[in-house]
Amino acid sequence: MPYRDMRDYLAIVEQRGLVKRIHREVDHNWEVACLAKWMYQALPVDQRFGMYFQNIKGSKIPVITGALGACPESVALALQCDVEQINDKVVGALRNPIKPRIVDTAVCQETVLTGQRASLDTLPIVTWTPGKDKAPYLTTIVVTRDHDTGVRNMAVYRTMVRDNRSVVVNLSPGRQGTRNVRTWTEKGKKAPIAWVIATEPTVHLATVANLPYGRDEIEMAGGLKGEPIDLVRCKTIDLLVPANAEIIVEAEIAPGDLDDEGPFGEFAGYMGVVDKRPVAHITAVTHRRDPIYYGYTSQMPPSESTTIQSLMNAGVILQMLRDHIGEQSVHDVWIDLTFGGLLAHCVVAMTPQFPGHGKRVGRTIADTTLLKRVTVVDADVDIRDHSHVEWAMNSRFSPQRDTVIIDDVYVPLQIDPSVRNAHGVVTQSSKIVLDATQKIDSGLFSLPPKDMMMKALNVWKECGLPEFRIPKRAKLRLDNS
Numbered sequence: 001m002p003y004r005d006m007r008d009y010l011a012i013v014e015q016r017g018l019v020k021r022i023h024r025e026v027d028h029n030w031e032v033a034c035l036a037k038w039m040y041q042a043l044p045v046d047q048r049f050g051m052y053f054q055n056i057k058g059s060k061i062p063v064i065t066g067a068l069g070a071c072p073e074s075v076a077l078a079l080q081c082d083v084e085q086i087n088d089k090v091v092g093a094l095r096n097p098i099k100p101r102i103v104d105t106a107v108c109q110e111t112v113l114t115g116q117r118a119s120l121d122t123l124p125i126v127t128w129t130p131g132k133d134k135a136p137y138l139t140t141i142v143v144t145r146d147h148d149t150g151v152r153n154m155a156v157y158r159t160m161v162r163d164n165r166s167v168v169v170n171l172s173p174g175r176q177g178t179r180n181v182r183t184w185t186e187k188g189k190k191a192p193i194a195w196v197i198a199t200e201p202t203v204h205l206a207t208v209a210n211l212p213y214g215r216d217e218i219e220m221a222g223g224l225k226g227e228p229i230d231l232v233r234c235k236t237i238d239l240l241v242p243a244n245a246e247i248i249v250e251a252e253i254a255p256g257d258l259d260d261e262g263p264f265g266e267f268a269g270y271m272g273v274v275d276k277r278p279v280a281h282i283t284a285v286t287h288r289r290d291p292i293y294y295g296y297t298s299q300m301p302p303s304e305s306t307t308i309q310s311l312m313n314a315g316v317i318l319q320m321l322r323d324h325i326g327e328q329s330v331h332d333v334w335i336d337l338t339f340g341g342l343l344a345h346c347v348v349a350m351t352p353q354f355p356g357h358g359k360r361v362g363r364t365i366a367d368t369t370l371l372k373r374v375t376v377v378d379a380d381v382d383i384r385d386h387s388h389v390e391w392a393m394n395s396r397f398s399p400q401r402d403t404v405i406i407d408d409v410y411v412p413l414q415i416d417p418s419v420r421n422a423h424g425v426v427t428q429s430s431k432i433v434l435d436a437t438q439k440i441d442s443g444l445f446s447l448p449p450k451d452m453m454m455k456a457l458n459v460w461k462e463c464g465l466p467e468f469r470i471p472k473r474a475k476l477r478l479d480n481s
């Protein structure tokens with residue numbers, strides 16, 4: 001059964017120990033973020049968990065973070081598959097999107113606050129880099145719509161609380177939400193915009209997939225879920241939002257209304273620069289009778305933001321290579337979790353068909369995404385295993401022969417701290433493709449044959465040595481021994 005809402009999902013992740021409840025009273029102005037930072041900064045990936053803060057100082061609403069993006073297992077649970085099937089799920093959803101269903105009544109509108117009552121001080125909005133961020137920020141899904149075509153967009157754009165009735169939205173130039181908002185403001189009209197807090201897991205995950213403009217994230221979410229996502233019309237603006245959400249914030253952006261946004265701790269590990277961004281005035285806050293609040297942990301990686309963006313965008317790249325470029329020789333794609341979907345390191349497993357094929361695939365990925373490094377390996381390497389990729393780099397990669405540098409890369413979002421200084425001055429960036437596929441026959445692997453090694457497993461047991469699970473790295477090597 002697919003999850004109906006965030007609550008359904010939380011029950012399952014909690015059962016698996018991937019979400020822990022915190023009963024002690026905590027302050028959302030600093031303690032929530034600091035505890036979440038310790039979780040990501042101190043624990044290895046296989047020990048991470050989401051945090052369910054039940055007792056928030058000054059609020060009846062609990063706060064959750066990290067539940068979706070604690071680790072690959074939590075994302076796999078959200079998609080109801082194994083970690084190694086996440087890419088297949090994403091490719092399947094992109095090939096078979098499911099249109100949403102419009103409903104008339106929704107739990108997210110059990111309580112409707114409009115006029116002076118539509119105030120953000122009813123919500124425990126978290127300060128994510130306490131001591132450095134200018135204000136609390138909404139870090140959740142943002143919905144916009146094109147005035148003329150109706151094209152809907154859902155993405156996460158961090159949103160700074162300006163006061164109880166207004167926010168500053170980080171709608172950067174070039175982003176799809178920015179494009180949608182402009183179709184209203186350029187006509188002198190107010191643009192509708194809404195924030196969706198804590199809804200069905202597949203909606204959260206689809207909204208961080210980098211899809212081409214016009215592809216509807218809500219249809220991808222339906223494809224991931226295997227059934228339509230229910231949408232309901234907002235109470236004060238003309239937008240449709242997920243009906244099973246916990247909280248919806250409705251607002252309007254007036255033409256020319258800008259204010260300073262930031263500083264805010266960026267996903268790349270540094271404080272972002274202050275820039276002018278659109279102001280949105282709150283028109284309604286609607287929620288369930290007993291809502292829960294969700295905010296993504298981002299800032300210094302690794303974080304929830306890097307985990308979900310890496311895992312979702314690997315599948316998007318795989319589908320693009322297979323369906324749009326016809327690259328059937330690519331088996332799998334992995335984006336390193338320590339830097340998120342953007343600027344990160346992507347590792348591709350493929351079976352090259354001709355000389356230079358690895359470089360070509362690597363260049364295609366580098367040219368069509370915001371990824372900064374692409375490493376290409378053969379299909380006999382476990383791309384999710386750092387030590388196996390390192391082995392391929394040392395045994396199959398010759399730097400002078402196998403490196404491609406892509407120069408003069410413009411960083412549209414000013415987010416790469418290696419080329420942007422603290423005053424916001426940006427120089428051109430560059431990318432690197434490392435082709436670590438085998439180009440010459442290096443001979444046999446220096447391991448005993450597979451049948452002998454399997455026989456030796458019985459001897460291992462007879463010796464009373466500790467049990468282990470055979471890692472994929474060893475399986476792949478033995479299959480070729």
Ligand SMILES: Cc1cc2nc3c(=O)[nH]c(=O)nc-3n(C[C@H](O)[C@H](O)[C@H](O)COP(=O)(O)O)c2cc1C
Binds near residue numbers: 140
């Ligand atoms: C916690 C979090 C915060 C994010 N903040 C921003 C942001 O402020 N601006 C931005 O352009 N992208 C941000 N992103 C990344 C986008 O949501 C993501 O790349 C999305 O696919 C962009 O959608 P679009 O191509 O429809 O604009 C954020 C992602 C997460 C998980």
